[in-house]
Amino acid sequence: MYGFNKVPVFKVAAKAAKRSFSSTAAINTAKVAVLGAAGGIGQPLSLLLKHNELISNLSLFDIVNTPGVAADLSHISTHSKVTGYLPDNDGLQHAVSDASIIVIPAGVPRKPGMTRDDLFNTNAGIVKELATAAAKYAPKAFLAVISNPVNSTVPIVSEIFKKYGAYDPKRIFGVTTLDIVRAARFVSEIRGTNPKHEKVTVVGGHSGVTIIPLLSQLNANFTDEETKALTHRIQFGGDEVVKAKAGTGSATLSMAYAAAKFTDSLLRALVIGETGIIEPTYVKSNLFASKGIEYFASNVEINSDGVKQIFPLGRISSYEEQLVEAALPDLKMSIEKGIKFVKEIK
Numbered sequence: 433m434y435g436f437n438k439v440p441v442f443k444v445a446a447k448a449a450k451r452s453f454s455s456t457a458a459i460n461t462a463k464v465a466v467l468g469a470a471g472g473i474g475q476p477l478s479l480l481l482k483h484n485e486l487i488s489n490l491s492l493f494d495i496v497n498t499p500g501v502a503a504d505l506s507h508i509s510t511h512s513k514v515t516g517y518l519p520d521n522d523g524l525q526h527a528v529s530d531a532s533i534i535v536i537p538a539g540v541p542r543k544p545g546m547t548r549d550d551l552f553n554t555n556a557g558i559v560k561e562l563a564t565a566a567a568k569y570a571p572k573a574f575l576a577v578i579s580n581p582v583n584s585t586v587p588i589v590s591e592i593f594k595k596y597g598a599y600d601p602k603r604i605f606g607v608t609t610l611d612i613v614r615a616a617r618f619v620s621e622i623r624g625t626n627p628k629h630e631k632v633t634v635v636g637g638h639s640g641v642t643i644i645p646l647l648s649q650l651n652a653n654f655t656d657e658e659t660k661a662l663t664h665r666i667q668f669g670g671d672e673v674v675k676a677k678a679g680t681g682s683a684t685l686s687m688a689y690a691a692a693k694f695t696d697s698l699l700r701a702l703v704i705g706e707t708g709i710i711e712p713t714y715v716k717s718n719l720f721a722s723k724g725i726e727y728f729a730s731n732v733e734i735n736s737d738g739v740k741q742i743f744p745l746g747r748i749s750s751y752e753e754q755l756v757e758a759a760l761p762d763l764k765m766s767i768e769k770g771i772k773f774v775k776e777i778k
C-alpha cells in the first residue's frame with residue numbers, strides 16, 4: 433500500500449527528479465525548514481534531507497548550533513542550499529518564510545520512567561512558539577510535527593493556526609511513520625521476510641496504547657500469543673530505545689529515517705504532483721468524531737493540497753476492536769489537553 437514499501441522512496445524521488453530534468457531541463461524543488469535541526473533527530477534528518485533532490489533550500493533553525501550544522505552539511509555535493517538560523521536577527525522568521533514544508537523535531541526527549549505526556553509541560557510551549565511563526569510567516573506550508581506528545585502537539589499547532597486565521601486541517605500532520613517502520617521491522621523478524629515488503633497498517637495515535645497495529649490485515653497466521661507480543665512491542669517500541677539509551681534520549685536515528693521518508697512523500701505530492709501517495713499520519717479526522725475524538729492516525733492519501741482522503745480502518749479483529757476502545761479515552765484526553773493549552777494563552 434505504501435510507495436516506500438514497493439520501491440525505496442529515495443529511488444522514487446530520484447527517478448521522478450531525473451524525469452523532470454530530462455523533460456523540462458529544470459527540476460521543481462521546494463524549501464524545507466527543520467525546526468530543532470541541531471538535535472538528536474534534527475541533525476540526521478537534515479543529513480537525509482540534504483540527499484533529497486526535491487529540496488532547493490534546506491533551512492535549519494534551532495536555539496543552538498545551527499551555524500555549525502549548516503556549514504557542515506553545506507559541503508555535501510548535492511544541489512540544495514543549506515542555511516542555519518538562530519533566534520537572533522529574526523532567525524525563526526527567516527527560517528520558515530517561503531518554506532513549503534516545515535518539519536518540527538524541536539523539544540525535549542524522554543528519559544527512562546517517563547511517558548510522552550510527561551514532556552507536555554516543556555514541549556507544548558516550544559511547539560506553540562514554532563507554530564506561531566509558521567502561521568505568521570508560512571501559513572500555506574505543510575507542517576510535519578514530530579515533537580512529543582504528538583497526540584497533543586498536533587492539536588496545539590492546529591489551534592495556533594486557527595488563532596492566526598490560517599488553519600487548514602489538510603496541511604497539518606503528526607508524524608507517526610516510526611510506528612510503521614518499527615512494525616514492518618518487527619513483523620519481518622518473525623516472518624523471516626524483507627521488512628521493505630511488510631506493509632503494516634498502524635492507526636490511532638503515537639503513544640503506548642494509542643498505537644494500534646492492525647496485524648489481522650496481514651494474512652500472517654500469527655498465533656494469539658504472537659499477535660499480543662508483537663502488538664505490545666510495536667506499542668512500546670519507543671520504550672526499548674529509551675531504556676537502551678539509559679537517560680541520554682530516545683529514538684533519533686530511526687526517527688530521522690522515518691521523518692525523511694514522510695517528508696519525501698510530502699515533497700513528491702507537493703513538488704512533482706505525484707498521485708496515489710498513501711502515508712499513515714495523525715491528522716484531523718472524522719473517523720471517530722462521533723465519539724468526540726477530533727484527531728486520529730490512519731492511512732491518508734496525500735496530494736498537492738495536503739490530505740486528500742482519509743481511509744477508514746477496514747476489517748479489524750475483535751482483539752483490535754478492543755485496542756481501539758482502550759485507546760480512545762487516552763487520545764481524547766491528550767487532544768483536549770493540547771486544545772486547552774492554546775485556549776488558555778492570553
Ligand SMILES: NC(=O)C1=CN([C@@H]2O[C@H](COP(=O)(O)OP(=O)(O)OC[C@H]3O[C@@H](n4cnc5c(N)ncnc54)[C@H](O)[C@@H]3O)[C@@H](O)[C@H]2O)C=CC1
Binds near residue numbers: 561
Ligand atoms: N513522533 C515520533 O515518532 C518521535 C518523536 N520524538 C520527539 O522528538 C523530539 C526531539 O527529540 P530529540 O531530537 O531526540 O531531542 P534533542 O534534545 O536531541 O533535540 C531537540 C532539539 O530541539 C531544540 N530546541 C529546543 N527548544 C527549541 C525551540 N524553542 N526552537 C527550536 N529548537 C528548539 C534543542 O536545542 C535541540 O537541539 C522529542 O520531543 C521526542 O520525544 C522522538 C522520537 C520519535
Ligand SMILES: O=C([O-])CC(=O)C(=O)O
Binds near residue numbers: 541669670
Ligand atoms: O519513545 C519516545 O519517547 C520517542 C518516540 O516517540 C518513539 O520512539 O516512538
